[in-house]
Amino acid sequence: MTTLEVHDLTRTFGDRRAVDAVSFQAPGGMLTGFVGSNGAGKTTTMRMMMGVLSITSGEVRFGGAPVTRADRRTFGYMPEERGLYPKQPAIDQLVYLARLRGIPAAAARTEAMEHLDRLGLAERAKDHVEKLSLGNQQRVQITAALMGRPRALILDEPFSGLDPAAVDGMVDLLREHTARGVPVLFSSHQLDLVERLCERLVILRTGEVVADGTPAELQEAGTVRHRLVLDSDAGWVRGVPGVHAVDVDGPTALVELADDATTQRLLATALERGQVRELSPVRPSLAQIYREVTA
Amino acid sequence: MTTVRQNSSNAPAQEPPDDGSRGAWLLVAQREIVTRVMNKAFVIGLLVSLAVIALLAAFFTWQSTRVDTYTVAVAGSDATAVASATAAAELADAEGGSTELELLEVADDDAARAALSAGDADVWLHPGGDGWVLAGEGQPDSTVSRLVGTAVEQEVLAANAEAAGTTPAELSEGAALTTEALDPDAMGEDTLFFASFALSFLFFAGAIGSGMMIASSVVEEKQSRLVEIIATAVPLRQLLAGKIVGSSVIAAGQNLLFAAVGLAAVAVSPIAIALPALSTSLIWFVVFFTVGFLALAALYAVAGALASRSEDLQYTSTPMTMLVMGVYFLTFTASGSFLTVLSYVPVANVVAMPARVLSGDTSWWEPVVSLLILAAFAVLALLVSERAFRGALMQTGGRISWKQALRAEA
Incomplete structure (x- = not known):
């Protein structure tokens, strides 16, 4: 069980503090929901956690130590408003992204095919991504994040645009990863979904954490x-x-x-x-x- | 004494220990090349360009080996006319040009006119006034006029000389004009112009085509946020290096292919004599282009990073496009000392120096020095671009300026 945590994480854009001294934990083996209205700072926080955006001050820790570039290389990440290479077959880009993370080509191909097979996309593996439906494209995107047994998952709005059955399928996938002790942090606008799925909840408002705990703890504190x-x-x-x-x-x-x-x-x-x-x-x-x- | 190692924790690690991401540029380059080669529009464009080069070469070869035969009608009874026309035909043979003359003896003037209008003869040579007349249905061909004119002049001169008791040789003694080339390798003006035009065009097409390729490949990843996934896997420097190498291989490979087809065409054409000089110049061009394109590719990558959507590319790539167009127009119109200056100015020297090498007026060290200047410029461009690339790539929302990109923290 490895915990992913942030301490006093702050990011300013000019005079504006987009994220202000944010601290919380995403414990290993749990689904942690990250909620907040638009512009609350969820994406900025997640991008800092992944090292995509530089940190103004504060720290991201993984397993008790400051997170390193090598750690992040083993994290699965879904950015917001994401896409794929439209004119490349799904299987090819999954293999490419996995190889960039140091997974050997043959292993990457086998694993990608297994994933696509489970998602019912095996026979479309060689289709250009632009020919897949949006839901299927989303499935390919999550597969990209889940390749190579990631040690942590940071997913920005992973369920947006999915129908309830697709959400359940994706949640089953995520549970497999929490079952092996991986921390999963995901952001969402869908409160009912978060309430149903999450073992932990972090609520952000204008760059600050206003609530953090298990759903029961939050209800008692309310x-x-x-x-x-x-x-x-x-x-x-x-x-x-x-x-x-x-x-x-x-x-x-x-x-x-x-x-x-x-x-x-x-x-x-x-x-x-x-x-x-x-x-x-x-x-x-x-x-x-x-x-x-x-x- | 202690050493303080400054390691600002807020910069995403750009100088990591080797975690196996060192060779990532190779993967990136490989993907760039494969994607490009699999792209139908690119392949079709390449094949069309090659076909155009081959067709042009075939046309020029056909044009220059084609022999036009003209028929000269003369009255069979006029000995001077027959002798002149025969002499003109011999003269045409001796020149070995693309014009041949045939003799058609006719009975009288009416028969000659009939032959002209029937197309049996192209021109009609006959005495008229106090000299000779060469008539055609329209204005006679200039080469034919020259050949016949020279022959008539010699015949008449010989007759006049005999009448005056001397010989044509005595009369024209000391008036012979011969030509000689001091530098047998020097290019003809026309060949030189076409060669520098071709070089400018190769530069233009290669730089714009492959430059926009790298820019759109960068913005594609930025727009789809794939770059964020890639950035967590490998340092951005590796991504940039891979993209530059990939598009440079494509650009240089394309130009090598064009150069090879062009040289092969020249080798079978009548200007084959220019082959050694052209080859030297083209080899220099490919070397210069490869180094120069490294700089352009880096700048175009920044153009891609400054955009947020592919629609922005038009705008963010404008400075680079202007630079390439400027080089294109300047280098194929420049001459003299202006061309000499251009042959040392980075990016313009990609075309200007090989063009000067072709004209044969450079010392051996000149292209070397110019190449070093270009290489220094490329290094500078790579360093600046790398910073701007990193600064701009993760910023979303609207177009970013060079200034913002260079100032950004990450």
């Missing part, structure tokens, strides 16, 4: 809300000190409570007014946490 269900209209809860009514709908109210004493006071008041059918904590969804932390 603002806990309570649902109150009465037998009559619950409009009166708006007047109780320390209670913030998020939503009131007839006998049901969704409230945020300042502290435990407020909870007890609310319950007592409710019981005075009639029957209380339910008072329970509500765990926030990741989408809700995301909106909270990036608001």
Whole structure:
């Protein structure tokens, strides 16, 4: 298990701090989701991690030591807005990219064919890439990143433009790599997907990490809300000190409570007014946490 | 005493220990060459160019070995006319040119006119006024006029000399003009002009064609972000070197092929006598071109890196295209001391120096010195381009200027 981590990673473009003292970990054997709105600094961070963009300050560490060029050569990487050589057969460019990473030609060819075979693209291996559908081109791109048993995977929007079945197929592929202890960091806009797939989550907002942890940790750290269900209209809860009514709908109210004493006071008041059918904590969804932390 | 090794951690390692990526340039060059050779448009263009060179050579050969036969009509009864026409035919044979004369004896003037209009004769020689007339349906061919004119003049001169009691030899004593070439290897003006034009054109076509090839290959990788994957695998210097070597091999190979076909054509043509001088000049040209193209290829690679999409190439490659076009026009129009100056100015000397070598007015050291200047320029261009290439390649979004590229950190 080798952990990929960044410490105080910063990048400025002129006066603008695109990435500001970002620190987080992508532990080996886990899928780590990297989320944030457009322009939050995800791509800039990933490009610095891959050494494609120079680092203004801070450090990228792999297995506890500063990452080296030789390390990065063994990483699988999918840049954003990527493409392939349109007029070259898929198999040829997979072999070429693998050979640049030092994989012998014969081994690269065998492995590329195995991958294409699994993806159902074996008989199209010699077709020019421009003749493949966009989904199939994306499959060839991920294959390029997965060649030669990479020691870490950094994938920028690997699922964009894929249908759900294709996403599942690709996730299965990625799980094979986490199963052998490799850290996988991927960025995405699709929160539901990230929530379903990731063991860890890093949320970035305007160049800063605003949340980092397992989904459960994030949910606990998020603002806990309570649902109150009465037998009559619950409009009166708006007047109780320390209670913030998020939503009131007839006998049901969704409230945020300042502290435990407020909870007890609310319950007592409710019981005075009639029957209380339910008072329970509500765990926030990741989408809700995301909106909270990036608001 | 301790040595402080400065190693700024924010520069992506460009001077790595040997991790097996040292030979990557060879892989890159190989891909460039294979992609190019498999490209249909390139192959068709090459074949068309070769066919044009071969056809031109065949045309000139045919043109210069073709023999035109003209028929001269004379009245059989006019001894002087018959003698003159016979002498003219002998003169044509003696010159060994592409003109031959035949004699057609006719009965009278009417028969001669009829022969002219029927096409049986091309010209009609007859006395008229106080001299002789050479008539044709249109204006008679200039070579025929000259040959017949000379023959008539000699005949008449001989007759007049006899009448005056002397001989034509006595009359023309001391008036003979002979020609001689001090430098038998020197080129004729025409051959020289065509040769320098051909050199300029080879330079132009090779530099623009292969230059744009490297630029578009760079922007293709930049636009598709493949360059980011490549950059994590091998140092960018290796990528640049591979691309320059690959496109230089193509450009130089193409020019070698053109030169070989051109020389083969010259070898079977009547100007075969120029072959040794042409070969020397062409060998110099190929050497100069190869060194000069290294510089151009590096500059064109930067043009590719400055663009973000292939549509930008038109703009970012303009300075290089202007340079190549300037060299093209200057070198095939230049002469005299201006040409001598150009033959030492980098890039222009790729054409100008071989052209001067061809004209035979250079000392042995001149091309050597000029080549050294060109090599120094190439090294400088490679160094500057390498920096700009690295600075521009990873910047996305819009066109980048040379200044921004050279200032960029990575």
